[in-house]
Amino acid sequence: MNTMPTYRQGRRVYRPGARGGESPIGSFCSVFFLIILICVVPTLLILSESNRFGTFMALSEAIGSDIASLHEQQKRQEIPYFAHGTSESIKTTVSDPDMGVTVPGALLLHRRTEYCQWQEIRREQCRQCSRTVKAGDGSTREETYDCDCVTYYDYIKTWRNHRINSMLFDQPAAHHNPQRDPMPSVKIPSTDAMLDFDIHQAESESEGIVGTQTVALDSSMLSSNNVRAARWRTVNWVLGGVPQSNPSFFTRFFAKWLPPDRTRYEEISELSGIDHSPAAKRDNFIYVGQGGYFFSPYESTTAASLFKYFMQYMEGTLFDWQLGDLMPSCTAGDVRFRYEVQDPAVVSVLGEVIAKKGKQLGVPILYPRKMTNGVSVGLVHTGYVSSDGMISAADSDSFWFAMIPRVLLLLWSIPLSRLVGAFVGKQVNLSSYPTQFASMCGVFFTVLGSVWAFYWGMTVDVTFAFFGGSMGFVFMASPRVPKSPSSGGLNATWCMIGRWANVPPSWRVEDSYKRGDDVGVEKPTEPVESYVNPDEKKQI
DSSP: OOOOOEEEEEEEEEEEEETTOOOHHHHHHHHHHHHHHHHHHHHHHHHHHHHHHHHHHHHHHHHTSOOEETTSOOSOTTSOEEEEEEESEEEOEEEETTTTEEEETOSEEEEEEEEEEEEEEEEEEEEEEEEEEEOTTSOEEEEEEEEEEEEEEEEEEEEESSOOOOTTSSSTTTTOOOOOOSSOOEEEEOSSEEEEEEEEOSSOGGGOEEEEEEEEEOTHHHHSSOOBTOOOEEEEEEGGGSOOSSOOHHHHHTTTTSOOOOOEEEEGGGGTTGGGSHHHHHHOOEEEETTTEEEEOOOOOHHHHHHHHHHHHHHTOTTOOOGGGGSOOOOTTOEEEEEEEEOOSSEEEEEEEEEOOSTTTTOEEEEOEEOTTSOEEOEEEESSOOHHHHHHHHHHHHHHHHHHHHHHHHHHHHHHHHHHHHHTTBOGGGSOHHHHHHHHHHHHHHHHHHHHHHHHOSOHHHHHHHHHHHHHHHHHHSTTSOBOSSOOSHHHHHHHHHHHHTOOGGGOOOSOOSOTTTTTOOOOOOOOOOOOOHHHHHHO
């Protein structure tokens, strides 16, 4: 399995005229994708705030519930009850049946797949041109635009964690990316995890341990979330299950500055049966090491190879040989993956205990508890964490996850404030920076406050958001913001979107290009003397 990247130089294409051309299909696609991009951010915000509200209400109900301790002898195991405990004895294995790999002592197994793929790097250089555009009232304006562009294409082939569609490449045949995905990335939870909890005397924990209680951890406790604060450790199968004893000079010299090696080493003899696994039989996966990788080479059929050569001949790259082709590298279409595990020594759990009979023969099973709003609460943290600490950490995770769309909304408010300004006949982009910031805050707080009001009602935070939004719009409507030559409305908004999408001027006809100070004002004219006949002057 080769890991060296490959570089190839593509074509240089000159395109005269306006950048992107002026074809109707291209202009329509530009406008369509721009509108989709404008709508994506508020949609993400609504979904994120909905998830944040549901999680907060479920955690609030959980922290107010009667939480039993798994370190006390329970007398109500015949009915479900909400419980918390910390276990130092974890008996579990996790397996990937497709590869026939089993890792003991792990709660989660992550198969990280990588693909050998070409990536196109596009660079564009354009010069500035000017043209005269005409408004609806006959006024004109000179505008600059990118024209006569030269596009440079380069290609890099290396291992990536996602597939790349090469159909839209400038040279798709010479840099074809097969889209095979025999072993996609997946997280596999343990299905046989058993946790032992020490039972203390009811009077005082200091008086000793009187026994242990075994609880089975259902896979649903792990499938929806990771083990919080647990590190992902790469699994590497080597001889003897120990790392190499002779580190390199670089490793020895910079040992104190390098991060510690957290790789989990397993005995390579544990992989003795993978030759008969479904992945090995179907896609020729083998274990190659080099950091714990399993590798499957791409094998093209004769018909596919002939068709590729024909397409290379049609695009003129059949005999385009470069130095990068001689470098040892992976073949586009090769697939490799390795495993990572979460295997903490101590875990704290919070969930609903249900006594069920089955393959565990009456061992209680820990499930996520479904709250009244339909959101389930089932937490697994590494280390010694109290029930209140686990709930607080889950609420903090939910809060910071919700902050991502809020930050995106703040950036989204910058162009939206300009669109709103165009709609009301203002040029926000020509105002001072404090005024632009106030206009941006007006859009941001108004949208965010509206979403908050829908889920949370009129709270103090919502009132503050609406107040901030109203103040921002007051600044936008103030005389500090220059008036737009256009009268505003939907046409002005569409023209601004059209300029962003680089559509032809015929698609975006403004109402006027006259300055706001000149509209409706008659310019003074020079006085003109009336004509008098010279003979009449003599008579006078």
